[in-house]
Amino acid sequence: MTAFTIDDVTIPDNISATDAKDFIDAVEVGNTVEATGYGTTDLNYEPVEELPRFHDPHQPSRMLVARLGGRIVGRGIYETQAGDQADSAWIIAEVLPEFRRQGIGTALSDTLEAIAASEGKKKALVFTPLPSLSPHQLPSPTGFGSVDADHADTKFLLSRGYRLEQIERASRLTLPVDGLAALVADAERRSGAEYLTHCWVGRTPERWLEGIAHLSTRMSTDAPTAGLEEPEDVWTVERVVEADDRHERLNPRTYVVAAVEHLPSARLVGFTVLSVPPQVGRAADQYATLVVREHRGHRLGMLLKVANLAHLERVAPGHPSVITFNAEENRHMLDVNEAVGFVPIASESAWRKDLG
Numbered sequence: 445m446t447a448f449t450i451d452d453v454t455i456p457d458n459i460s461a462t463d464a465k466d467f468i469d470a471v472e473v474g475n476t477v478e479a480t481g482y483g484t485t486d487l488n489y490e491p492v493e494e495l496p497r498f499h500d501p502h503q504p505s506r507m508l509v510a511r512l513g514g515r516i517v518g519r520g521i522y523e524t525q526a527g528d529q530a531d532s533a534w535i536i537a538e539v540l541p542e543f544r545r546q547g548i549g550t551a552l553s554d555t556l557e558a559i560a561a562s563e564g565k566k567k568a569l570v571f572t573p574l575p576s577l578s579p580h581q582l583p584s585p586t587g588f589g590s591v592d593a594d595h596a597d598t599k600f601l602l603s604r605g606y607r608l609e610q611i612e613r614a615s616r617l618t619l620p621v622d623g624l625a626a627l628v629a630d631a632e633r634r635s636g637a638e639y640l641t642h643c644w645v646g647r648t649p650e651r652w653l654e655g656i657a658h659l660s661t662r663m664s665t666d667a668p669t670a671g672l673e674e675p676e677d678v679w680t681v682e683r684v685v686e687a688d689d690r691h692e693r694l695n696p697r698t699y700v701v702a703a704v705e706h707l708p709s710a711r712l713v714g715f716t717v718l719s720v721p722p723q724v725g726r727a728a729d730q731y732a733t734l735v736v737r738e739h740r741g742h743r744l745g746m747l748l749k750v751a752n753l754a755h756l757e758r759v760a761p762g763h764p765s766v767i768t769f770n771a772e773e774n775r776h777m778l779d780v781n782e783a784v785g786f787v788p789i790a791s792e793s794a795w796r797k798d799l800g
C-alpha cells in the first residue's frame with residue numbers, strides 16, 4: 445500500500461492565484477463526498493464560493509488534505525471562532541469512497557482533533573449527512589430523528605468517541621411557489637400593523653447595521669442546538685461591515701435579505717437570508733432565519749419566509765429551488781417550511797466529542 449501524507453493547504457488570496465490548485469482540488473473532493481452523502485449536488489459550493497470563509501478572521505479555518513500518489517484523496521476542515529467564548533472546533537474529515545478503509549479518515553481526524561486540543565478547545569463538533577431509514581437505528585437524544593447505526597460513518601464516529609446529539613432535516617422547495625403573492629398578503633395581515641418588512645440585496649443598509657449585528661448574535665443563541673452547546677458568536681456593527689466588504693470582494697453569490705421591523709420600537713426583530721449562486725440553474729441556499737424570542741407567536745417566521753421568496757422572484761428569478769436545514773425538533777420552523785411547500789430530501793447528523 446502506498447503511504448499517504450496529511451498536510452495543510454495554502455489558502456489562496458483569490459481563486460485564480462497560482463497557488464490555488466490544492467484548495468480547488470480539496471473543495472472538489474469535499475463536493476464529491478457530500479453529493480454522495482446528501483444524494484444531491486444542490487449543496488455543492490464552487491471553490492470561489494468556499495474561499496471567503498477561509499479569509500474570515502472571526503471564524504479561523506484551516507483546510508487539510510490527504511495525498512496519495514500525488515493526488516488529493518481526502519480533506520479535512522477545521523473551523524473555530526475568535527474570542528474567549530470559543531471553546532468549540534467544528535471539524536470534518538472526508539475521504540473519496542474508493543480510498544476508504546486505509547486509515548486516511550483516522551489520520552485526518554486525529555490531526556484535526558490534535559489541532560483543536562493544542563488550541564485548548566473543549567469539544568469537537570461534526571456535522572455530516574447520514575441516512576435514517578434502516579432496520580437498526582441510533583436515535584437522537586433530542587427524541588427527534590435517528591441515524592443508521594450500521595452505517596460506516598456512524599461506526600467511524602462512535603469508535604472515535606463521538607456521541608450523536610441532534611438530527612437536522614434538509615428540505616427542498618421547488619420554485620416558483622404557486623400563489624406566493626396571496627401567501628405574502630395573508631402573512632402580512634396575520635402579523636398585524638405593528639410589523640413592517642424591509643428587503644435588500646447584498647450590503648446591509650446603514651440604517652440596519654446595528655439590528656443585523658444584534659440578530660446575527662442572537663442566531664447563535666436562539667436556534668436549537670441540543671447538546672452541542674454551541675457558543676455565542678458575537679457580531680458587532682464593524683463585523684457586519686467587514687463581512688459585507690469581504691463578501692463583495694470575494695464572493696460571487698448574492699445575499700437576498702428580508703428583515704422585519706417592530707414599528708413601535710423601530711427595531712429589527714427578525715431576518716432571513718437566501719444565498720443565491722450566480723448560475724440561474726443552481727439552487728439557492730437558505731441561510732439564517734430568526735425571530736427573536738420576545739416577538740415569537742406573531743407569525744413573523746412565515747412572513748419573513750414568504751416575503752423573501754417573493755423578493756427572490758423579483759431580484760433573481762429562475763432558480764429551480766431553495767434548500768434549507770432545520771433541527772428535527774424545531775417544529776415551529778418546520779411547520780412554516782412545510783406550509784410553504786418544502787419537502788424533506790436528506791438528514792444531517794450532529795456529533796460531539798469532549799476533548800482533553
Ligand SMILES: CC(C)(COP(=O)(O)OP(=O)(O)OC[C@H]1O[C@@H](n2cnc3c(N)ncnc32)[C@H](O)[C@@H]1OP(=O)(O)O)[C@@H](O)C(=O)NCCC(=O)NCCS
Pocket residue numbers: 477481535536537538539540543544545546547548549550551553570572573595596597599600601603
Ligand atoms: C468517515 C470517513 C472519513 C472514514 O474514512 P476512512 O478513510 O474509510 O477511515 P479509516 O480507514 O480510518 O477507518 C477507521 C475506522 O472506522 C470504522 N469504519 C470505517 N468504515 C467502516 C465500514 N464501512 N464498516 C464498519 N466500520 C467502518 C472502522 O472502525 C475503521 O477501522 P478499521 O478499518 O481498522 O476497521 C469516510 O467514510 C467519509 O469520508 N465519510 C463521509 C464524511 C464523514 O462522515 N465524516 C465523518 C468524520 S469527521
